[in-house]
Amino acid sequence: GGGTTTGAGSGGGKVGIDHPRADSDFWNSYIKYVPQMAGELKVELMPATNSQNDVAKLVNNVQALIGQGAKVIVMAPQDTGAIANTLQQLENKKIPVVTVDTRPDKGKVFMVVRADNRAYGTKACEFLGEKLGGKGKVVQLQGALSSINGRDRSEAFSECMKSKFPGITVFSEPTDWEGSKAASMLQTRLEQNPDIKGIYMHAGGVHLAPTLQVLKQKGLLVPPSDPKHIFVISNDGIPQEFESIRKGDIDATVSQPADLYAKYALFYAKAAADGKTFKPGPTDHGSTIIQLPNGLEDQLPAPLVTKENVDDQALWGNQVK
Amino acid sequence: MNVHVEARDVVKRFGPTTALAGAKIAITEGETHALVGRNGAGKSTLVSILTGLQRPDEGEVLFAGQPAPALADRDAWRRRVACVYQKSTIISALTVAENLFLNRQSEKNVINWRALAGRARELLDTYEVDVDAQALAGDLSVEQRQLVEIARALSFGARFIILDEPTARLDGPAIERLFTRMRSLREQGVTMMYISHHLDEVYEICQSVTVFRDARHVTTRPVADLPHDELVAAMTGEATAVYEARSRTPGESVVLSGENLGLAGRYSGIDISVRSGEVVGLAGSASSGKVGLAETLVGLRRADTGTVTVNGTKVTPGDVPAAMKAGLGFVPEDRHHEGFVPLLSVGENATFPIARKLGRYGLISPSRRRATAERMIDSLDIKTEGPDQPVADLSGGNAQKVVFARALVDDPTVLVVINPTAGVDVKAKQALLGAVEDAVERGAGAVLVSDELDDLRICDRVLVMFHGRVVKDVPRGWTDHELVAVMEGMEE
Amino acid sequence: MTTLTAPAPRVRLARFRDLTLVPVIVILLIVGAVLDPTFLTAGNLTNVLQQQAAISLLVLAEAMILIAGKFDLSLESTVGTAPAIAVMLCVPVAAGGFGIGLPGALVIPLALLIGAAIGAFNGFLIIRFQLSAFIVTLAMLIIVHGFLQGPSEGKTLFQLPDSILYLGSALWLGLPAAIWIAGALFAAGIFGLGYLRLGRSLYAIGGNMDAARAAGIRVDRVLYGVFILGGTLAALAGILETGRLGAIGNNQGVGWIFMVFAAAVIGGVSMDGGKGTILGALTGVLVIGLVQNILTLIGVSGFWQPVIYGAIILIALMISRIAGGKAQD
Amino acid sequence: MTTLTAPAPRVRLARFRDLTLVPVIVILLIVGAVLDPTFLTAGNLTNVLQQQAAISLLVLAEAMILIAGKFDLSLESTVGTAPAIAVMLCVPVAAGGFGIGLPGALVIPLALLIGAAIGAFNGFLIIRFQLSAFIVTLAMLIIVHGFLQGPSEGKTLFQLPDSILYLGSALWLGLPAAIWIAGALFAAGIFGLGYLRLGRSLYAIGGNMDAARAAGIRVDRVLYGVFILGGTLAALAGILETGRLGAIGNNQGVGWIFMVFAAAVIGGVSMDGGKGTILGALTGVLVIGLVQNILTLIGVSGFWQPVIYGAIILIALMISRIAGGKAQD
């Protein structure tokens, strides 16, 4: 929209932003995109806070941001229940909220910017199911069970497997987003079931290298033409996953659009500050806005990346360096 | 004659306390030199300075005329001086053998445990210490631990040995054995510094004596030139009479009794009853079971058989609070172990058993605690900055007095004291024994367990134990010789 | 010599040892005011206190347990599990409950009871079986958290009975109720450990358990009491936190225990037992709260925040060491 | 009397106290074999050992530090940070490096050096300034982890010099090199703490520091050595882990320290210093590793896994308490 201002204090007002964590590849790409996109969109950003994956800290940070005069808050609550009170306070203060990546269970939000995590799980299920021809054994390396995104992915994956590919046995391993646990569990499971044919990793950033390392040690890192090949699908879309796809080490990934997260979080924040409103329906950027009980959600596309489209420059993983 | 060790104008302060104020000592080569003084006079502080554990604030230490080595150079210190410290330096989690040869387990790099055990056994045999070299030091009795410390200090082959109250925890025969060793070391030309509150020991084993009073040097003299009362006067700064046990007639009511008490491995078949106004002594040589029995009476141990009655109340076995509630006060054997809480103040340590009387509704009134504590400090003559000083900062003897104060603070009807005068100076010893007698005169009954015959003189009768049984009930008027004979099992 | 004439300052110093962190707090207040104008506003300082209210109750509990010479790591799990189980006992299945449907008014007493029960079980294992407190409560940390994660299947509980939300969100006389509650409990703790027989016995037990026993203190009973009180306080902290956040996430309380220890130890409570005061622990909590608040206000990069945070803890530790004058343990 | 006549059995018992967990291990082996046929295969047991190799080095380090009466929580952060910084010193900017470009062959010595430096700094604060080891190393845990997160900006390091991958992934004589390395280091530890004067001095220092000092042990120097060795072992653990995982994530090592303590304490090492053996600690590691393996094999629901896991730790603790016959601390 037009009418943007650059002067401090005038126009829409300051946008306070809280980052959810600093220790994962995906979020760090997001964090890097934020100032860049703010520059492009001419959003007046306050210094970002970081809640280190802790809702209690998120609540504290938001209080501080309000105290410092934030007019809009962008946040990515990893615990979607425990911010209900904070959202209530923000509503009382008439401060619109844009949430990224997660959809709060309760409390008003101006816009939820996220890709559908259930869709990730389903996409992964469909990919593996087809590759395996509907039978065999697969392992899913879960994130932390207390994380909503992890749960959405694993529930959707398991449900889809049950309904669409009943011939496939799924082993679910809770790794707490830890590479070390992922490696140990995968290794043990492969020992027990040498006929495992597929792996779904919930987070490429932490699961990719350990998985490859285990497969390499077992001599299972072979091209798809080899009958020993294990099909691996990842989640995130970081550059290393693309590289592995090109090399043929893994077969696919679901690209979670870090750049779009940052871009549209700020886009909607600015719009909220400017008093704009939105309605459900398709958008101009290839996504759909849906109605939630407590607000709206812009469901950004999360493309499946395979050897065919891995070099597509539109993928965020091909843009970062 | 050469001066072997000398300390000059030593000043040492601990916060507001001045432990040594220009003190000095000079020890001639080959002599056994006594250092005496009241509790808190600064003896142990001098020991830590002479052994290089602490740096004096002022003054210097010389060995054979040469300045002492740097504090960091422990090996050089250890070549010059070996020491039995007043505070235990035994490491409980290690075996006796390893404690004996700590940090010198082997000549070569790799330790040969079998050889080490052999050397330890040899050493223990030499000093006639009846302890298993392979036992964990933590499992030993206080006395056995002390013997291990002595054996270790003597085994270094140092030309100068310091013994800081080595006999406070030993019984007669063990003391005799120690003296035999010391004499033979002296014949080999070893110089020794000996600290004790048993002045007769000073006369028996030492050639000269230095007296400290109030952190200062008072006098140094050959023991032959310094009669007993003059020595005591030098220590206390005033003429002090020898303690006279008082006589009294015990009442009729039994305030403490044990029936058919037995504890496997310690004692068996014990019946004991103490009347109001009576002091009953418990004597016996090492391992006679006397301490175990006393600890059972107060509830520190649970007997296998039998019952204990305090003041008419049958006490649940092994329940100290119940016994105390029934009117018992006691002094445990090992003050460091069961005696006091080092970080807490003198006042608090002394008043724990009467906390409920220092205020209502579970409250403690600090001012009343202070007043009570000041009274105890006064009556037992505890050398401290005041009721608020942590007990950890007190000298050994003064800490013992705090433990004693705790036993007396509730005006007990029954008093059980185990080696109560261990490490306590002459004058204070009189105060402590006097306090026991005072309590008894007020109608209490007391059990006094002691390895010191002098303490037992205040007893109306002494029960002698041997191998876990009471072998004789000796009435007042015994001679040392008689009593020792019974204790050694020479007479039935 | 000169020092001998002045025994009084010693005593006074000893009393002030609780307050060695006060200069640190003053420095933080000045630094904060300089760095950000919002900092010294009543609103912001109230926020700091409210944010620290729940964790401060854990510090209070842990300080008492440490003074008594023991250890409890499981407190952090109780913060989430006690209110969560209580809620699940009350709300319908649709809201994540067990379907037992106890009245919602019972939720607070239930939560406190569960906290007390966890504390009692810890005490039972540690006192009766003489197991290592550290490792028992470490195992219990895992187990108790499992009892939140298991029944809730990792989901956040956000349909809560109103009663459990009240304390953590109400205002009393213009200040959050949580601040009043924490303040009152700290006052009680300072008083209890300073002037009550029972409170003083914690120091005796932590300082020398055998001597405490020989002085007639019922050591086991007191220790049970401390563990139970600790669990109850942790449950109360959980209730306050639940009210503040409006829901019970699976991670409620997770990771707090390190900060709890940091606050207690910076505040002068010894890990070896027998040393420290509740007032000191309170100053420790305040230091941690102020540091966090300032770091948030000035918006230090999330990546480097831990380094600055840890460094400030170290500096506070050194100041308290230098001011306190004694070696720490 | 009775005790005096029977010294022999006592000694034997003392020697076997290291092995109180052996029955637990035997039970776990039997249970595992019954529950899953894969369990007792050479392949699976090798996996267990390989999975535990890195963490076992931390247990070795922590056991020594605990025996010497100290504490080091920061080891877990060194596991990630030491190799990561070493890698960043070597790899180009594009791969996440600093652009200094040291030769890749240096990466292992560099990592070990960084680990040693972290240990030395811990020692410096604890020994020189007499600060509480618990809280210093807690702050260092946060700071050291920040030194991974800060420069890497939270990104996983994927492009590593080959040399750092070798040890954690190579096979020697058909077994993973990590197992040989951990085995050799444990053998050295058992020997060193059992038969060398230096090793024995750790027990003396942990048992009674004043007595150790009086016995001529250079307490400070030994303690520095222990902290430095601890940091170096943690760095080596990090190298092995890096090789096993093929990348250095921001969470490498995070959360290990609790398991490290659990293994050491179950294995009989006292938190109070002066007690325990390296062999005992090793049995503790094995118990933890077997429990994790069995839980993975039988596929217990992730939600309830912590409860079972914690309960097994408690049971192991009780068995080791009963078999050991002594109160724990």
Ligand SMILES: Nc1ncnc2c1ncn2[C@@H]1O[C@H](COP(=O)(O)OP(=O)(O)OP(=O)(O)O)[C@@H](O)[C@H]1O
């Ligand atoms: N570490 C310390 N801190 C504070 N004061 C101390 C410390 N060590 C000793 N003192 C004080 O120094 C004085 C001398 O103590 P020292 O132990 O040398 O006495 P002592 O002559 O050995 O007495 P005793 O016969 O009772 O053993 C005492 O007043 C004691 O309280």
Ligand SMILES: Nc1ncnc2c1ncn2[C@@H]1O[C@H](COP(=O)(O)OP(=O)(O)OP(=O)(O)O)[C@@H](O)[C@H]1O
């Ligand atoms: N903790 C213990 N465990 C087992 N046996 C012990 C223990 N302490 C002492 N004993 C043994 O019990 C017996 C009786 O000891 P007790 O202390 O009651 O006698 P005692 O007359 O005081 O001996 P001593 O004068 O040597 O202290 C001795 O054989 C002693 O070695």
Ligand SMILES: [Mg+2]
């Ligand atoms: Mg002395």
Ligand SMILES: [Mg+2]
């Ligand atoms: Mg005895």
